[in-house]
Amino acid sequence: MQPIIEVQHLFKKFQDVTAVDGISFTVGSGEFFGLLGPNGAGKTTTIRMLYGFSPPTRGIIRVFGMEISRDWRKIKARIGVCQQDNTLDPDLTVEQNLMVFAGYFSIPPKEAVSRTRELLEFFALSNRRNAKVMDLSGGMIRRLILARSLINRPDLLILDEPTTGLDPQSRHQVWDRLEKLRASGLSIVLTTHYMEEASRLCDRLVIVDAGKILVDGSPADLIERHVGRHVIEIGGPDQALRDFLKAQQVPHDDLGQRIILYTPDGNDLSAAVRANFCHEQCTFRNGTLEDVFLRLTGRELRD
Amino acid sequence: MEIGVISWRFWKVWRRNLVTFQKIWKVNFITPLLEPLLFIAAFSLGFVGIVGQIRYGGAELSYTAFIAPALIATAVMNNAFFETTYASFVRMYYQKTFDGMLATPLSIEEIIVAEIVWSASKATAAAAIMLGVLGAFGYVQFPYGLIAIPLAFFGGIAFGAVGLFFTGVVPTIEMFNLPIFLFVTPMFLFSGTFFPVSNLPLWAKPLALAFPLYHLVELARLVCLGRCETVPLLSIVYLAVFAFLFTTLALIFMRRRLIK
Numbered sequence: 001m002q003p004i005i006e007v008q009h010l011f012k013k014f015q016d017v018t019a020v021d022g023i024s025f026t027v028g029s030g031e032f033f034g035l036l037g038p039n040g041a042g043k044t045t046t047i048r049m050l051y052g053f054s055p056p057t058r059g060i061i062r063v064f065g066m067e068i069s070r071d072w073r074k075i076k077a078r079i080g081v082c083q084q085d086n087t088l089d090p091d092l093t094v095e096q097n098l099m100v101f102a103g104y105f106s107i108p109p110k111e112a113v114s115r116t117r118e119l120l121e122f123f124a125l126s127n128r129r130n131a132k133v134m135d136l137s138g139g140m141i142r143r144l145i146l147a148r149s150l151i152n153r154p155d156l157l158i159l160d161e162p163t164t165g166l167d168p169q170s171r172h173q174v175w176d177r178l179e180k181l182r183a184s185g186l187s188i189v190l191t192t193h194y195m196e197e198a199s200r201l202c203d204r205l206v207i208v209d210a211g212k213i214l215v216d217g218s219p220a221d222l223i224e225r226h227v228g229r230h231v232i233e234i235g236g237p238d239q240a241l242r243d244f245l246k247a248q249q250v251p252h253d254d255l256g257q258r259i260i261l262y263t264p265d266g267n268d269l270s271a272a273v274r275a276n277f278c279h280e281q282c283t284f285r286n287g288t289l290e291d292v293f294l295r296l297t298g299r300e301l302r303d
Numbered sequence: 304m305e306i307g308v309i310s311w312r313f314w315k316v317w318r319r320n321l322v323t324f325q326k327i328w329k330v331n332f333i334t335p336l337l338e339p340l341l342f343i344a345a346f347s348l349g350f351v352g353i354v355g356q357i358r359y360g361g362a363e364l365s366y367t368a369f370i371a372p373a374l375i376a377t378a379v380m381n382n383a384f385f386e387t388t389y390a391s392f393v394r395m396y397y398q399k400t401f402d403g404m405l406a407t408p409l410s411i412e413e414i415i416v417a418e419i420v421w422s423a424s425k426a427t428a429a430a431a432i433m434l435g436v437l438g439a440f441g442y443v444q445f446p447y448g449l450i451a452i453p454l455a456f457f458g459g460i461a462f463g464a465v466g467l468f469f470t471g472v473v474p475t476i477e478m479f480n481l482p483i484f485l486f487v488t489p490m491f492l493f494s495g496t497f498f499p500v501s502n503l504p505l506w507a508k509p510l511a512l513a514f515p516l517y518h519l520v521e522l523a524r525l526v527c528l529g530r531c532e533t534v535p536l537l538s539i540v541y542l543a544v545f546a547f548l549f550t551t552l553a554l555i556f557m558r559r560r561l562i563k
Contacts, residue, residue, distance in 0.1 A: 014563070053405050054563055077408045087403030091323040100322060103315040104407035152407075 002065050004029050004156055004187045005050065010059035012045050012211075019045040021211030022059070027189060032182050034198045034205030035191045038297050042211040043191040044084060047160050050189065051081050064155065077105060080154035082145050084161045088133045094120065094144055095129040098151055105152040112151070119147040123177060139170030146177065157181065159190045163197060175200060195290040209297045219289050226295055227287035232261040232273055235281035244277070253295065262287065262295075308412040316404065316417030317424070324425065335382075335429035339374055339436045343367055359499050360530035371442035372523035373496040375433050375451055376458065379426040380516050383459040384487060386422035387466030387553075388479045394418075395470065401561055415557050418467055419550060423459030430455030443527045450526040458519040461542050464549035465515075471556025490516040501532060515545045 005027040012020040020042045027033040035043050048054045049061060052072040061068040063075045088097050095116055102112035120126045123143040128136065136144065142162065149157060162178075163171040171194075178201055182188060192198055198205055199219045206216045215222055223229070228251070234241065237259040245252050245261070250269060253260045263269045270284060324331060347367045354366045394400040401414055434451050437443050443451070469482045493503070494516035500508060511517050518538035525531040531538075 051406055053402075073408045073410075076406070079406075081406035083399075083402060083406060085399050085402060087399040087406075089319070089323070089400060089403075090398060091326060096322060100319045101403075101407070103318060104312075104404060104409050106312070106315070106408075149406075 002029075003027060004031070004064060005033075005189070006060070006062040007046075007050075008060040010046065010049065010061065011057045012042070012049060012054070013057045018211055020049070020056075023206075023208065023211070023213050025206055025213065025216065027187060030185050030187055032178075032188045032190065032201055032203045034202035035189065035208060036193065036195070036198055036205055036293065037191075037208040038193065041208045041297075043208060044160055046208070047158055047189070047191055051079050051158055052076055077152065078155045080149035080152060080157045082149040082157070082159045082162050084164070086141055086145065088141065088144060088148070090133050093130050093132055094125055094136070097133060097144060098148055101148050102151050107152065115151055115153070119150055123147045124173070137170075139166055139173070142166060142170065142174060143177075146174065150181075155187065157186055157188045159188065161191055161193070163192070163194065171197075195288060195293055199289045207293060207296055214296045215292075222292045223287045223289060227291040228262040229287055230263045230270065231285050231287045231291060232263065232270060233281075233283040233285070234259045234261065234273070234277060236279060237277070238279070241273075241277040244272075255299070260291070262291070308410040309416055310410075310413065312409055313413040313417040313420065316409065316414050317421050319400075320417070320421040321424075331425075331428075332432060335378060335432040336436060338378065339371070339433050342370065342374055343437075343440060343442075346370060357499065359501075360524070360528075360532050362530060364528070368442050368528065369499075370497060371437045371440075372451075372527040373494075373520045375430050375437070375455065375527070376494075376516060376519040376523040377491055377496060378429050378433055379455045379458045379519060380462045380487070380490070382426035382429045383422040383462035384466040386425050387418055387463045388469055388482070389476065391418050391422075391467060391470045392473070392476050392479070395561070396476070405561070411558050411561055412554060415467060415554055416550075419460060419463040419553065422463030422466065423456050426459030426462070427452060427456045437527075444529055447529065448527045451523055454519070454522055454526060457539075457546075458515075458522075458542060461515050461519075461546040461549070464546050464553050467553035468549050468556060471553055471560050490514045493517075495520050495532070499532065515542055518542050 003026040007026070008024050010020055010023050011018070023046065035046060037043050045054070049056050050063065050068070052068050052075065055069065064078060066075055068075055089100065092100060098116040098119060099112055102115065107115070120129055123146060125140060125143060125147065128140060133141065133144070146162065159178075163174050166174065175197065178188070182201070190198070190201060202219060204216070204218050205222070207214045215226065217225065235258055237254070241259065242254070245259070248269070251262045261269075261273065274282065350366055356363045357366055357369045359369055401411075404414055405411065431452050434443060434448060438445060438448060469479065473479060493507075493511050494514045495511065496516070500511045500517065503511060518533070518541045521531045521533045521538050522535060525535055
């Protein structure tokens with residue numbers, strides 16, 4: 001089957017900074033695809049090239065089998081974009097925001113009215129339809145942006161950090177709606193730096209850093225491959241533990257005050273650790289995408 | 304520039320501005336309604352004793368009759384220029400309205416053209432109201448005076464385009480002070496608005512002739528009073544070239560600013 005998105009050797013340079021450094025990936029129809037990476041990794045730049053906002057320095061982008069540089073108008077008509085910034089019209093009401101946006105897609109007014117009603121219902125905004133955007137909470141604004149990105153009934157939804165800055169309640173509500181959309185067969189591309197979000201939503205994801213793709217796979221795959229199913233965090237490690245780990249050649253990260261062990265099977269080794277080295281504090285838990293992310297992109301601050 | 308980047312779709316952006324304009328339409332109509340009244344009051348009450356008649360285009364005119372068409376032209380300049388500077392800058396920079404639009408089938412060129420056409424439309428609405436007010440006082444000869452309405456749209460394009468060009472180049476919104484001080488204010492004062500350009504010393508005349516407002520004022524006097532000092536066709540050509548030039552520059556600099 002033809003992929004929805006095909007990206008080949010994509011580059012983007014700003015003056016002397018290379019934001020995207022030769023990445024390639026594909027997104028299949030109906031797939032929920034994640035683009036993960038620390039701040040400044042090139043996620044938003046990549047996404048902006050995908051929906052035709054910024055022209056690539058080099059490389060090929062095909063969406064729905066069409067070249068973005070040539071058929072941008074046809075492609076954009078079939079994409080919904082939820083940008084990171086709030087680009088809603090503060091002068092307009094909730095309803096007018098959707099109606100005006102429908103106009104940009106040349107949706108007939110009658111149809112726009114019924115889609116607006118439907119989307120406000122879906123995103124639990126019906127009772128605020130006449131409110132001014134300025135009077136909405138952060139969670140409602142995000143839901144309205146999402147609603148607006150679906151006004152053209154897109155075949156592909158692009159989400160750039162859709163839950164950044166939301167409280168847990170609002171975030172879970174957004175996730176719930178996104179899962180419903182995925183179930184309806186919509187293809188979705190998501191950027192985020194919430195690993196919980198990516199694990200829960202993405203069928204497949206790539207982790208990018210410094211404009212390059214580090215890994216590609218399903219969340220479970222990546223955890224299995226790069227961390228192992230079980231993780232032990234040991235507080236206040238001593239030299240004996242360090243020697244033991246060295247002798248046993250156990251993959252681990254030494255953070256000074258804390259050592260994190262990655263154990264693929266989780267039986268013999270964890271029993272040994274539990275018996276001999278858990279002096280202060282030991283946490284036995286499952287490996288997460290966050291472990292993968294931190295192992296691959298390091299722990300240094302990015303901005 | 305590619306072919307086919309500008310289509311009828313720009314009306315959708317124009318309509319968006321109309322919808323927001325309608326929200327505060329009462330406020331938007333007060334200025335063009337009251338401004339001419341203020342000017343007429345000030346000049347006919349306070350100025351007439353000092354200035355008396357003005358010699359313009361081979362005839363004697365009352366001072367208020369002389370400035371009335373210039374008030375319309377100035378309103379066109381202000382409405383269009385302030386719309387594509389401050390208002391467009393707010394939409395572009397603070398509200399990120401254009402970023403949102405660029406995620407739809409709209410092209411950047413359509414957005415820019417729509418902003419300019421919208422500013423001209425707003426200027427036309429203001430000019431039409433002023434025309435009515437000034438006409439009621441007998442300062443406009445009808446029916447020719449009605450030509451001031453399409454003329455306002457034409458002039459609005461020129462001033463809207465130059466405004467959007469500045470929006471494409473200024474780093475911050477405060478920087479609009481500069482083109483206003485160096486471009487708009489001198490034009491307002493020296494474009495034959497408050498005194499005939501023929502009164503200026505010889506060296507200053509070419510400067511006034513270079514101002515687009517001068518040509519709009521002249522054309523406004525022609526349609527409202529039936530007389531002018533210049534060759535009308537030259538003024539039309541000048542404004543058309545000016546509008547074309549700055550629309551092109553606005554397209555180039557706004558694209559450079561928005562598309563990264």
